[in-house]
Amino acid sequence: MKKLLRESAHILLALSFVLLLMSLTMTTKVSAAQDLHVFFETQGEPKSHGDERGKLYDVLWGYKDGKGNVVIEPKFAAAGHFYSERAFVRNVGESEYSIIDTNGNEVTSERYISFYTNMVNDKAIVSFYTPENTTKYAVIDKNGKHLIDSAFMIYQSGNFYSTFDRTNNTGNIYNAKGKALLKNVKNLSQYSVHFYEDGFILSVQGDSAKKVNGFYNAGGKKIISPEQGGLAYFDNCIANEDYSTNKVTLYTHKGKKIKTLAGNIENGKGSSDGLIIIAKHNLGIMENYYVTQKGKVVKTANSRQDDLFAFIGAGLYGNGKKYTLYDANGKTVKTFTDNVSPYGNGLFKVTDKKGKIHVVNSKGKTVIKSGKYDTIAAYTVIDNKADGTRVERVMLKVTKGNKQGLIDENGKVIIPVKYDQIETAGGGFLTVKQNGKYGLMNVKGKEILPFKYDRIYVFGDMSGMAAFGGNHITASVGYSQNDFYDLSGKLMGSKDSYSLNSEIF
Numbered sequence: 001m002k003k004l005l006r007e008s009a010h011i012l013l014a015l016s017f018v019l020l021l022m023s024l025t026m027t028t029k030v031s032a033a034q035d036l037h038v039f040f041e042t043q044g045e046p047k048s049h050g051d052e053r054g055k056l057y058d059v060l061w062g063y064k065d066g067k068g069n070v071v072i073e074p075k076f077a078a079a080g081h082f083y084s085e086r087a088f089v090r091n092v093g094e095s096e097y098s099i100i101d102t103n104g105n106e107v108t109s110e111r112y113i114s115f116y117t118n119m120v121n122d123k124a125i126v127s128f129y130t131p132e133n134t135t136k137y138a139v140i141d142k143n144g145k146h147l148i149d150s151a152f153m154i155y156q157s158g159n160f161y162s163t164f165d166r167t168n169n170t171g172n173i174y175n176a177k178g179k180a181l182l183k184n185v186k187n188l189s190q191y192s193v194h195f196y197e198d199g200f201i202l203s204v205q206g207d208s209a210k211k212v213n214g215f216y217n218a219g220g221k222k223i224i225s226p227e228q229g230g231l232a233y234f235d236n237c238i239a240n241e242d243y244s245t246n247k248v249t250l251y252t253h254k255g256k257k258i259k260t261l262a263g264n265i266e267n268g269k270g271s272s273d274g275l276i277i278i279a280k281h282n283l284g285i286m287e288n289y290y291v292t293q294k295g296k297v298v299k300t301a302n303s304r305q306d307d308l309f310a311f312i313g314a315g316l317y318g319n320g321k322k323y324t325l326y327d328a329n330g331k332t333v334k335t336f337t338d339n340v341s342p343y344g345n346g347l348f349k350v351t352d353k354k355g356k357i358h359v360v361n362s363k364g365k366t367v368i369k370s371g372k373y374d375t376i377a378a379y380t381v382i383d384n385k386a387d388g389t390r391v392e393r394v395m396l397k398v399t400k401g402n403k404q405g406l407i408d409e410n411g412k413v414i415i416p417v418k419y420d421q422i423e424t425a426g427g428g429f430l431t432v433k434q435n436g437k438y439g440l441m442n443v444k445g446k447e448i449l450p451f452k453y454d455r456i457y458v459f460g461d462m463s464g465m466a467a468f469g470g471n472h473i474t475a476s477v478g479y480s481q482n483d484f485y486d487l488s489g490k491l492m493g494s495k496d497s498y499s500l501n502s503e504i505f
Contacts (some may be wrong), residue, residue: 108144147178182221259295274328
């Protein structure tokens with residue numbers, strides 16, 4: 001019996017070891033699959049590019065893993081980056097695109113005229129030919145299954161899709177699973193529907209307007225039906241502005257009425273995730289006041305003397321002598337006797353009587369101390385997220401002497417103040433100059449390309465739009481050497497040329 005138990009234990013131990021090895025192998029394979037990037041090999045002799053300094057090369061595209069090992073041999077005439085373990089490619093001799101997995105196998109035999117998004121979040125928008133040789137559009141999943149078919153272009157906004165038939169002036173709205181939430185809405189256009197994470201506001205013109213206009217939840221159920229005027233979406237409420245009565249009614253996102261107030265929403269002074277500005281006429285004087293998204297009146301000001309401004313998560317009241325910063329609930333955060341103006345993204349510039357500047361955030365906390373830098377300027381950058389979405393951020397470009405750096409909204413130094421020049425390069429990147437040479441960084445301060453180039457050009461972005469000479473980085477030394485990188489900074493190849501006669505997207 002003891003012998004049997006010992007043998008069983010040995011078998012279990014051996015089996016556990018095998019399972020562990022399999023697990024490690026699978027983990028390595030998955031990690032490698034997520035790190036695949038395109039590379040090219042040139043084919044044949046270069047062709048003239050019409051410029052004695054440059055030549056045009058035919059290339060084939062393949063894929064390498066993060067260690068530089070070839071995973072998929074270069075055999076495609078065009079190739080795209082992997083998203084959701086899928087990539088669009090074009091085979092040699094074909095004019096249409098197919099989809100491959102991380103092993104290089106086609107996941108469907110269907111061919112696509114074009115694709116309008118990469119396979120971000122397991123879905124893509126494509127166009128294709130029908131058996132009747134007409135063009136149609138579709139939303140497909142990562143295995144090529146059609147979730148939505150349309151004779152017209154499909155537009156995506158967050159978790160929703162929409163189509164517009166301009167022949168009879170109607171449109172449809174779908175959710176992320178392809179379910180039709182609204183069909184054949186008269187006068188629907190890109191400009192009459194506004195999508196949010198938890199629903200959408202529909203505002204169309206015409207006879208059907210009263211029947212369809214309103215705020216719909218993510219399931220397509222109408223929650224708020226305005227009789228007059230329009231709807232405005234805020235973080236915690238929906239505002240119905242009735243122009244006929246000059247009143248604003250606030251509702252929760254579930255349609256429960258919060259409060260009705262006199263006046264109209266003051267759009268020209270910004271909006272926020274917290275406070276709302278409402279303006280009303282009182283004997284010819286425009287009176288402004290802050291309202292929280294729960295309907296509480298916070299501050300009233302005469303626009304002839306005072307002013308209110310609303311920003312992300314905060315409100316700023318000033319009369320030229322004193323400025324008060326409020327939070328989203330209307331509570332006073334901090335009062336200033338110095339001049340205050342917004343940078344954006346919850347950051348405020350405070351200038352004292354001597355002209356020195358310090359920066360505070362919407363909580364009143366000092367982000368950058370006075371006198372630390374010679375200049376501080378708002379700098380809008382694009383942050384590319386892993387899922388392919390893009391977020392616009394306001395950061396601060398600072399100088400000390402003749403050197404520049406970049407500070408985030410929390411006061412963290414992203415790029416040290418030691419570079420000669422920092423500029424946006426498109427696609428969520430920054431070209432940074434040091435000692436006469438350019439390098440490339442992202443908005444997190446990570447170095448993407450070393451400081452050795454005379455020019456760096458970024459083509460395309462993370463949205464995945466297919467285009468000739470699309471998503472890649474070209475870095476040049478002089479006029480002869482070009483290094484081609486993908487958007488993660490992985491080298492695709494180098495050539496003494498200006499162009500590649502192929503596509504990368």
